[in-house]
Amino acid sequence: MEKIVIKIGGSIAGKLPNSFFASLARLQKMNKYQLIIVHGGGPEINGMLQKIGIQCQFVDGLRVTTKEVLDIAEMVMSGSVNKNIVHRLQQANLSAVGISGVDGALLVSEPADSSGKLGYVGKVKRVNKEWLEKLLHGGAIPVISPIGLDEKGEKYNINADMAAAAVAAAVNGKLIFISDIPGVMEKVEGKTVLHPLLNKEKIEQLIAAKVIHGGMIPKVRSALQALTDGAKETVIVNGIKPDDLWNYLQGKNAGTIITTEEVQHV
Ligand SMILES: Nc1ncnc2c1ncn2[C@@H]1O[C@H](COP(=O)(O)OP(=O)(O)O)[C@@H](O)[C@H]1O
Numbered sequence: 001m002e003k004i005v006i007k008i009g010g011s012i013a014g015k016l017p018n019s020f021f022a023s024l025a026r027l028q029k030m031n032k033y034q035l036i037i038v039h040g041g042g043p044e045i046n047g048m049l050q051k052i053g054i055q056c057q058f059v060d061g062l063r064v065t066t067k068e069v070l071d072i073a074e075m076v077m078s079g080s081v082n083k084n085i086v087h088r089l090q091q092a093n094l095s096a097v098g099i100s101g102v103d104g105a106l107l108v109s110e111p112a113d114s115s116g117k118l119g120y121v122g123k124v125k126r127v128n129k130e131w132l133e134k135l136l137h138g139g140a141i142p143v144i145s146p147i148g149l150d151e152k153g154e155k156y157n158i159n160a161d162m163a164a165a166a167v168a169a170a171v172n173g174k175l176i177f178i179s180d181i182p183g184v185m186e187k188v189e190g191k192t193v194l195h196p197l198l199n200k201e202k203i204e205q206l207i208a209a210k211v212i213h214g215g216m217i218p219k220v221r222s223a224l225q226a227l228t229d230g231a232k233e234t235v236i237v238n239g240i241k242p243d244d245l246w247n248y249l250q251g252k253n254a255g256t257i258i259t260t261e262e263v264q265h266v
């Protein structure tokens with residue numbers, strides 16, 4: 001069966017319509033795909049930090065993570081965000097199990113940056129694929145919160161796009177980013193247009209021109225990394241329009257496809 005890693009952004013997690021979960025149920029019923037969900041929770045972490053009066057900064061879309069911020073990130077993502085997604089899946093008659101990268105040492109991690117500037121921000125070194133396979137074999141949809149663990153037992157806050165990319169690469173699956181926008185957009189002559197297909201060269205050009213900024217930077221870079229490391233395809237689609245996900249899997253135009261191939265950009 002083909003594995004599909006669906007990354008649900010925190011931007012959209014609480015706003016997904018029932019029809020989105022119904023389309024996942026439809027996919028599951030086809031007996032063709034094994035679904036794996038990796039989620040974020042950036043806005044939800046921001047909300048909690050604000051509530052308790054902790055300020056934090058971002059560098060290139062990554063949250064500078066002190067020990068205190070790490071505790072909140074874990075509490076929010078492995079707690080309410082994870083369980084809310086599991087709950088929505090269960091309500092759509094899907095069997096789902098919420099875990100984080102800590103459970104079963106699923107996401108073996110290391111510091112994302114050796115300078116220490118980012119604090120407890122990690123990147124995935126290895127995915128415990130065998131353990132993931134066992135969950136899938138049992139018929140459950142794993143719902144993964146992006147907190148990782150290193151070999152010494154230290155926990156890390158991992159950008160959810162990077163975590164999803166590592167999982168998709170490890171299982172050689174398709175990687176679908178569900179976000180709150182139709183894909184990568186650009187304003188051209190006063191009109192906002194969607195880029196249906198982007199390669200590395202064009203992505204770097206759009207980042208340099210600041211057309212791609214903020215949380216979109218780790219998303220597009222993770223998409224490229226996933227392809228280099230073994231993922232089959234990557235696309236960014238809108239979660240508010242569940243047809244996008246369905247159409248994409250039916251081979252129709254939807255969202256922004258990221259490729260490592262040569263493409264002719266207009
Ligand atoms: N060129 C772009 N096209 C679309 N969205 C962009 C672009 N550049 C930056 N963004 C921002 O990226 C956001 C999606 O990334 P992020 O906030 O990390 O979402 P998620 O929580 O879904 O991962 C959009 O809501 C938008 O504000």
Ligand SMILES: CC(=O)N[C@@H](CCC(=O)OP(=O)(O)O)C(=O)O
Nearest residue numbers: 010040041042062063158159160
């Ligand atoms: C290191 C780092 O930046 N971690 C992210 C993890 C959550 C995330 O990536 O959530 P979204 O998918 O909603 O953006 C953070 O703390 O916000």
